[in-house]
Each structure stands twice: as structure tokens, then as C-alpha cells.
Amino acid sequence: DMKVTQMPRYLIKRMGENVLLECGQDMSHETMYWYRQDPGLGLQLIYISYDVDSNSEGDIPKGYRVSRKKREHFSLILDSAKTNQTSVYFCASSTGQNTEVFFGKGTRLTVV
């Protein structure tokens, strides 16, 4: 069963706390992504990972960092979370260029 799994699904953090969002996929996809989705803004790309320890900034990387130590896992880290990072975060994976991107169900993060 092809799946992208995100944990946790819901998270509330205080401003200034560190946040770790985790993502796993069982399809052995090389490429993984982190997007955030805000009302009226669609999906914005935060980071792309081409494989283990091969990560590249997307369109809105400021305030975020990522870690990929195993092909099946891709983490998004917010050091000292800010209220404007309240959003729904989606992890996704694909086999590579111009192919279907598989999305997880998202993590709704609220920073208060």
C-alpha cells in the first residue's frame, strides 16, 4: 500500500519552542518534499530532498530546516517557532522528474 505518513496530525506549540514534524514513505521514492498550505495561498514549497543528505531550498525556506538521514524519512524542523508559521504542513514524495507526487494527510500546526 503506497503511503506517505505524517506525524503528528495536530500540534500546538508556544512561540519560541522547537517543532519537529516527521514524515515517512514506503515507496522507496528518492525525492521528498515539504509544503505548507495556507488559505488563499495554495501550496508553497519549503524544501526538496533528492535523496539522503541531498536537500535543496524551495520557495519559502526561511525559518525552517530539514533532515533526511534515511531515504524513507524526511523531517521538518522549526527552531524557535513563530506565530506566522501556523499552517498545515504537507510532506510528499515522488520517483523523480515530472511524475506523480504522493502527499501525506498533513500536520496542522498552531503556534500560540
Place this chain on the structure above:
Amino acid sequence: QQQVRQSPQSLTVWEGETAILNCSYEDSTFNYFPWYQQFPGEGPALLISIRSVSDKKEDGRFTIFFNKREKKLSLHITDSQPGDSATYFCAASAGSTNAYKVIFGKGTHLHVLP
């Protein structure tokens, strides 16, 4: 910098009608255009896609029309059903070193009334 634009932002149709969702893009290197469907509480899922060598792609009730010269495409949903109510994202990627980077539009919210 918005490279993929969608219109309308919201669309309401009656059951059985054809819904037309529009998309345009700026980057002439884009050559792959997927459409994703998203239901509330779920992640987007691929609905249908087209490559720039084609001008039409059909899958059941869903058809993409593509105009490369005008950098426009549209998704037609015929015989719309209430279950089609969702947000639809047009996306694009390029056949180059940026092919991994998928750019999404802001989405069209489709409401199909019974």
C-alpha cells in the same frame, strides 16, 4: 512571484453541469501539468495530468485542454457530481534540472450542488 495562476477562485455548478477550471503559466520551460484534487482534511491527490506535447488528455469525466502558444490550460469536469466538490490545484514542472520542483497554483474551490 506566482508562476501558475488559477481562475476562478471559487466555482459553483449544479449536478450534471460541466465545470470549467482555468489555469495559466508564465515559464515556457514548463512541460508537465498535473491537476490535483484535495478534499477537506486530506492531502492533494493526482487527478489527471498532461505533457506539453499533447493538446488534450481525457480520463472519464475529466478532460484537460492545453494551449501551449497561449500558455493556458483548462480542466473540464462533465456531468459534475456532488462528490466532485473539492479544491483543484493546477501545477507545473519543467523538463530540466528544475523538473523535481512542482509549482502549484492557489487552487479553485468547486462546489457541486445536488
